[in-house]
Amino acid sequence: MPAPPTPRRLGPAVRRLDPTLRRLGPALLAGAALLLGAPTAVADEPGWTAEPAAGRSAGAVRPYFYLAGTSGSVLEDRLALTNTTDRERTLTLRGADAYNTADGALAVRPARRSTDAGSWLSFGASATVRIPARTRAVVPFTVSVPPATPPGDHPAAIVATEAGHEVGVRIHLRVGGPTLAAxxxxxxxxxxxxxxxxxxxxxxxxxxxxxxxxxxxxxxxxxxxxxxxxxxxxxxxxxxxxxxxxxxxxxxxxxxxxxxxxxxxxxxxxxxxxxxxxxxxVPWGLAGWTGLGLLALGATTTAALLLVRTRRTPREEPPEPAGPVPGQGQPTAREHELTGAPR
Known part of the structure; x- marks a missing residue:
């Protein structure tokens, strides 16, 4: 049986966050460290970035996608891919479920392992995108929420891949209906x-x-x-x-x-x-010295008791009379002990 795939955890991306994102709180930074693409170039970047396309307001920056709809609805949004190098780039896009690892970090499911919101994403004919040098491409995508989907949050991500390097963009997807915080x-x-x-x-x-x-x-x-x-x-x-x-x-x-x-x-x-x-x-050093002290006290007490007992004078028995005592009969013969053998 093959070993389970390693969760995708893009921890170094937190160092590439825009200063605006750093003010959004530690909980968001935990998600950003895993799922946000790098908007600022650093040495270990692949030469391209992935992020939500700007919102309807001019210049509006979105750190992640936020989508909401009812079960059975189809939601739409756009992903921005930017090639910052002097050569063409070819990126592959896919959807993935997001989840918490055992230590609380956020990760995304590997390919073909998503069964929730990650499997509802579709890029149409744009799942593979060629981006010319120094060019920004905007890719539309849809999220088709299945009928009878339970209400609440269904975390997901868009994962862009080139030559083994992956960048995730977080999707907060909420399906309408009663919610429970517990x-x-x-x-x-x-x-x-x-x-x-x-x-x-x-x-x-x-x-x-x-x-x-x-x-x-x-x-x-x-x-x-x-x-x-x-x-x-x-x-x-x-x-x-x-x-x-x-x-x-x-x-x-x-x-x-x-x-x-x-x-x-x-x-x-x-x-x-x-x-x-x-x-x-309990400070174990103090407990050790206390235990030794109690043992020493017990040994001293025992020695003192033995010493007192050995110093006691033996009790003297009265002497037996040398002959018959007047007024008393002759001593009777000692009875034989019963040993079970005939005499």
Whole structure:
């Protein structure tokens, strides 16, 4: 059986984002790092870019596609491809489903593995595009939403490929109907100690819309409140139905205490979930010396008891009389012991 294909993760693209995109928040940057093409030339670029064509407003820049419609509808938009080199380029276009990897990054399905919105895209006769040198080409495409498609978000991307180099352009597609924002927090545990303490947990999107969650960490020990972490955005965009494993630094963890830790995650739309764990924090160096001290104390106590016992005077037995005592009969003969053998 062949090995499963490696998810497409275009992390270096985050360094090529326009400054406007950097102000859109960490959740969007997480998606941009994977799915946005590079609008600014850098050394590792292939010599071309892919991005949404400018909006109807003059000069409007779109970091991704946003499409909305009902099930059974056909949606249209345009992709802009720019050749920044002095030779012709040939690009191949395809649609792909987007998903979260286990650590929360965004990735796209490989070719012929998409079963949701990525398979609804069509470029007509423009799936292969030849772009002359120093030229910008605009390619129309359609998204045909199947009838009876469940409402909510259906994340996808357009993937442009040339000579093994791929650039993805994100598509936010929402199908009309009731939406549900819901999530759960699972498998909370604590690792490390001191300033290096980290809390690991699993976050699951139980609804049908994409979530940009926030996390707050509260803790209480045997000696009162313990410094936690105030609510702050998580650097992840959680897609519907996806499960991710995240790690949160906890520099305020105590040195010696038993702590009840509670994680509260919230997101737009009223999504809220809480989970917790109990953890002992013990400085093992101190615990080791304490254990040795208790062992030494126990050994000293045992030695003292033995010494006292050996110093006690043996109890003297009264002497037996040398002969018969007047007034008493002769001593009777000792009875034989029963050994089971005849005498």
């Amino acid at each position: 999530l759960t927090v699972e498998n909370v545990s604590v690792r490390g100690k001191g300033a290096a303490t980290r809390v690991t947990y699993t976050l699951v999107n139980r609804g049908n819309v994409t979530l940009a969650p926030e996390l707050a960490l509260h803790a209480r020990g045997r000696f009162g409140e313990v410094p936690g972490r105030a609510a702050h955005p998580l650097p992840v965009e959680l897609l519907p139905g996806r499960r991710v494993e995240l790690t949160e630094p906890w520099p305020g963890a105590p040195v010696f205490d038993k702590v009840r830790l509670n994680l509260t995650v919230t997101a737009q739309g009223g999504a809220r979930a809480t989970a917790g764990a109990s953890e002992w924090f």
